[in-house]
Amino acid sequence: MVHVVFVAPYLLRATLQFIDGAATLPGVRLILVTQDRLAGVPASVRANLFRFHRVENVMDETQLLAAIHELRAKVGPIHRLIGTLEDLQETLARVRQTLSIDGMDPITAGNFRQKSKMKEILRGNGIPCAKHCLATNRPQLDAFIDKVGYPLVAKPPAGAGSRATFQLNHAGDLDNLLSENSLSTGKPILFEEFIMGNEYTFESAWIEGRMKWHSITRYYPSPLEVLNNSWIQWCILLPREIDHPYFNDIREIAAKANQCLGIQNGFTHLEWFRRSDGSIAVSEVAARPPGGQLTSITGFAHQFNIHQEWARSVIFNQFAEPKRCYAAGAAFLRGQGKGRVAAVQGIKKIQEELGALIVEMKLPAIGQPPGGGYEGDGYILVRHPITAVVEKALSRIITSVRVVLD
Numbered sequence: 553m554v555h556v557v558f559v560a561p562y563l564l565r566a567t568l569q570f571i572d573g574a575a576t577l578p579g580v581r582l583i584l585v586t587q588d589r590l591a592g593v594p595a596s597v598r599a600n601l602f603r604f605h606r607v608e609n610v611m612d613e614t615q616l617l618a619a620i621h622e623l624r625a626k627v628g629p630i631h632r633l634i635g636t637l638e639d640l641q642e643t644l645a646r647v648r649q650t651l652s653i654d655g656m657d658p659i660t661a662g663n664f665r666q667k668s669k670m671k672e673i674l675r676g677n678g679i680p681c682a683k684h685c686l687a688t689n690r691p692q693l694d695a696f697i698d699k700v701g702y703p704l705v706a707k708p709p710a711g712a713g714s715r716a717t718f719q720l721n722h723a724g725d726l727d728n729l730l731s732e733n734s735l736s737t738g739k740p741i742l743f744e745e746f747i748m749g750n751e752y753t754f755e756s757a758w759i760e761g762r763m764k765w766h767s768i769t770r771y772y773p774s775p776l777e778v779l780n781n782s783w784i785q786w787c788i789l790l791p792r793e794i795d796h797p798y799f800n801d802i803r804e805i806a807a808k809a810n811q812c813l814g815i816q817n818g819f820t821h822l823e824w825f826r827r828s829d830g831s832i833a834v835s836e837v838a839a840r841p842p843g844g845q846l847t848s849i850t851g852f853a854h855q856f857n858i859h860q861e862w863a864r865s866v867i868f869n870q871f872a873e874p875k876r877c878y879a880a881g882a883a884f885l886r887g888q889g890k891g892r893v894a895a896v897q898g899i900k901k902i903q904e905e906l907g908a909l910i911v912e913m914k915l916p917a918i919g920q921p922p923g924g925g926y927e928g929d930g931y932i933l934v935r936h937p938i939t940a941v942v943e944k945a946l947s948r949i950i951t952s953v954r955v956v957l958d
C-alpha cells in the first residue's frame with residue numbers, strides 16, 4: 553500500500569473530486585491534510601479516506617512539516633505528497649525535499665510558479681512569450697515602458713486566478729496602480745507587454761518527462777477581458793477536433809515549454825495566445841490540472857475519470873491516453889446589477905431546449921453574494937459529438953440565462 557498525503561486548505565467541490573479520485577485508486581491509502589473541518593467532507597468521500605488530519609494553516613511550511621512528521625510516526629513512511637492548489641505547489645515541493653519524498657522538486661515548482669523566471673526560461677529556449685519586467689523601482693520600469701510601450705499588463709510575480717491583474721492602457725492607469733502599490737525590492741510587480749490575440753489553453757499529461765496526451769481549449773473571451781467587463785458571461789470551449797494542422801505549432805511549442813520548465817510526472821495547464829497574424833505567445837504554465845470546470849469538461853469530452861487519472865499520474869507515474877469523443881464547453885452564469893442573487897431567469901427554457909446536452913449545472917443560490925471573478929456565480933456544462941452544436945448551446949445559454957442581482 554502507498555501512503556499518500558493530499559494537502560488542501562479548503563474542501564471545495566473540485567478539490568473533493570481530486571481527493572476522491574486519489575482515495576479510490578487501488579493500492580492507495582489517502583491521508584487528507586486540511587485546515588477545513590471533517591464536516592466539510594461528504595460521507596461518500598470520507599468513507600474512502602485512510603486518515604483525516606487537521607492543521608491550522610496548510611500554507612505554513614513549518615506546520616505542514618510537523619503534520620507529516622506526526623503522520624509518519626502514526627502510519628509509517630509517506631510515499632507521496634500531493635495537492636492541486638496553485639499557491640501550494642512550492643511549499644509542497646520544499647516539504648518533499650526536506651523529507652525526501654518523491655515528486656516535483658522546489659526548483660521545478662519555482663519554474664512554474666515564478667512567472668518572471670518562467671518567462672526567462674521560455675525565452676532562453678526560443679519559446680515566444682510576452683516581454684516582461686519584474687519591476688522593483690520606477691527607473692527600471694520606465695526603461696521597460698520606453699522599450700515596449702502601452703498597453704501593458706501588471707500582475708503579481710506568482711499570482712493565480714487573475715487576482716490583482718490589470719490592463720494598463722496609458723500612463724494614468726500606471727499612476728493609479730502605483731499610488732496604491734508602491735514598487736520595492738521586497739514587493740516587485742510583474743509588468744508584461746500586452747499580447748493582442750485569442751486566448752487558448754493546452755493541457756497535457758506527463759510521465760517521466762514525456763508528454764502522453766494533450767487537450768486544447770479556447771477561452772471566449774480572455775479572463776482579463778471578462779473581469780474588465782462585468783456584463784460578460786464567460787465561456788470555454790473544448791473543440792472535438794484538435795488534430796488539425798492549425799494546432800501543429802502550439803503542439804510543438806507547448807511540449808518544448810513544458811520540457812524546459814522541467815515537468816516529470818503529472819498534468820500541466822498552459823495558457824497561450826494566437827495573434828491575428830497567426831503567431832503564438834505562450835502566456836503561462838502551471839504544474840497542476842486546470843481550474844474546476846475546465847477539468848470537468850476535459851473529463852466529459854474524453855469520457856474518463858480525469859480526477860483519478862491525474863492522481864494516478866502523480867502517485868504511480870502512469871497515464872493511459874484517453875480518446876476525445878466529444879466536444880464540450882462551460883458557460884459561466886454571472887450576476888448583473890448590484891446586490892445579492894435575487895433571481896435566475898431562463899433556466900427552465902434552456903433546459904427544455906438543450907436537454908441531454910447539459911451534463912452538469914450549478915445554479916447561483918438565491919441570496920448568494922456575487923463571486924466577483926471571471927467564473928461568475930454558477931455554471932452550465934454541455935457536451936455533444938459535434939463542436940458546432942456545443943458552440944451554439946454555449947451561445948444560447950449566455951444570451952438567454954440571466955442572473956439578477958438586487
Ligand SMILES: Nc1ncnc2c1ncn2[C@@H]1O[C@H](COP(=O)(O)OP(=O)(O)O)[C@@H](O)[C@H]1O
Nearest residue numbers: 682711712713714715744745746747774775776
Ligand atoms: N501579457 C499579457 N497580454 C494580454 N493579456 C494578458 C497578459 N498576461 C495576462 N493576461 C490576461 O490576464 C489573465 C491572467 O493572467 P495570468 O498570467 O494567466 O495569471 P493567473 O496566474 O492569475 O491566471 C490571462 O488569462 C489573460 O487573459
Ligand SMILES: [Mg+2]
Nearest residue numbers: 713714823836
Ligand atoms: Mg492564467
